[in-house]
Amino acid sequence: MASKYLKSEQLPAFLESLAKNARVVAPFKRDGVTQYEPWQSGKDVELDVLLAKQSPKEYVFLQTETYLKFGYEMAPVPEGAEGEDAVPYETVKVDPQNEAPKQVIFGLRPCDVRGFVQMDQVFGGYGGFYFDPLYNARREATTLLAVTCREPRSTCFCTSVGGCPSSREGADVLFTQIEGGFFVEPITDKGEAIAEAAGAALTDPTDTQATEANEAKLASATKVDPAFDLEGVRDALHDNIADKRWADLAMRCVSCGTCTYVCPSCYCFSINDSIVETKGDRYRCWDNCFNPVYTEETSGHNPRAKKMNRFRNRFSHKFWYYPDKYDSLLCSGCGRCIANCPTRIDIREVIRVMGAPKEAPAASGAVAASAAAAAAVAAAADTTTEGKEA
């Protein structure tokens, strides 16, 4: 599909045109904090801050999602009914909710996109498991317009988990910031439709602009420090499950859920009923494996009673259980969990220590930065749509 060019000053008009047919979500800075919010005319998109505090997953996998309204009511007794038929009885009326308005998320990073791609497995029925209609309806109605990272943070490690700051994987369109604007690459049919609808806002790029975009991609990839060697991590986590070092690493964990709620791929939720008199909502809301009552059973027994058990679960799930079940990692290397953890627990350190073979001391993950970055860019260029369409 043909690449395009979007002038920086055309960005508001471009978003305005998208907003005619869909809700537009983008990162905005409010009181010094950058978060994904619905776009309104006149609001300036924040792209200088690399990562919003949270990933945009909440726009597809809602933090609170009421999916059923229900009510108890007495069934009317038919006129002239006799005997058993005349005894009034209670019925439950249920009213499923599944709203999935069209939306476009602009300004998310390739690691944010990859969070969706990874999460798609669990909600999408991969391997014959449950197909979640709520998530999939929203996912289907969502178009992802990713922006190549310009200044990766020191906590970024996408290239260590097979990603890249300019990865096209799962994105519908990839924007790369160049002199005066964006180099725009529509990737999927959805992305192509967006490009067409934008009309005159997008122009044909020059060859120089294409070259500039490629250079920008390579430059950003070289700024991502290698964090660890993924090879063998899964087996090492398996072998090290009873290792004492888990307890050492978990010591400074306060068992809150920050890491999981800022994560682009953590997807645990709980289901609650809220009832007032005879009417109620059934809703799901995010839950996390650090919650002290996570996995607590009705009997009172909790298989993950201790902080250390719950701590171990998060990392093992991302690099061992999930890959085993869904053939995908559950980490895209955004590093939000590191930067937002109240005690700065470092997932890279955990994987370096616990993901290393038992005998050997912690591996340094020494991979030549530039070579790894170049390989990642090359791999990303080959990747087309490995999301749901594939």
Next chain:
Amino acid sequence: MSRQDHIREFAANALTEKRVDYFIGWKQGYNSSEMIPAFVTDPAEADQLVWNPLCHHNLVTFIKRNMPEPADAKVGLCVKGCDSRTLVALLQEGLVDKDRLYVVGVPCDGIVDRRKLEKMFSSEITEIEFPERGKVKVTTRAGETKELDQKDVELIGCAHCRYPNPLYSDNTAGPLEKEPDREETKPDWSALEQYESLSDDVKQALLEKIYATCIRCFACIHVCPVCVCWDKCVNRSRQPELVSQKVGPKENLLFQMVHMFHVAGRCPSCGACDRACPVEIPLGLLHAKMNKEIYDMFGFEPGVKLDEKPVFQVFDLKDQFGD
């Protein structure tokens, strides 16, 4: 001998003498701009402990109910002035066992607000140094370097700190800091003036707005040293659902109100909740407001005297009930 040297020596001795199973202090995180809690078990590793104005973590959190691992461990820890008040609050209520603690008091002349710094630079902060007392040198990933006065970038509570020196400790790391005259000066609540000047409607709207972004990660209550209910927290209860698990402005406000009331008279405004909040909600506002009310009504400052009972554990007919 610097405070840091004192801390290292106290820690190494306590571990060598088997006075403690482990010692909690601060060490450098993934770069020199981040200090993190350190758990030292080997006396030889005591030299990784550091002390500088980035050591903001209130380590008392790690000795509250359900945190010490194992539960009966003998623990050594460092406390700053504000941290020590949370420890005193726990001791007043008998929630920790003094005999299993070894406390090193660290006199403190102010802690840097890293978030304040972050907002002054467009690039990520990767290095912070303290070339001399009162000076902060910040370097970003883009290579920009700036030297700042520490007083300009300190935490909100540091400017009017009444207790720079720990109120409870077994040993003190170096000489005491200069104390304000507490007989003459009252706690400074000027940070609340703007909030208090608002009408009720505006206050309600403001509170709903600032809590609207809460993601209910529970970082605020888990780092709170005096918040001890843990798995029995009413805010977590799903059956019965006393506080809605739904995430929204009103529900979030109720959640935070519950926290405020449960720590009232026990919270000395150490600010741990503020610093832990990933979405930077000014959580300390309501706690400070509650502290002011309690001070005005009862003349009580939480966590100050070991033999004092927390204000809500006593009943006194002479108490003032406000106007």
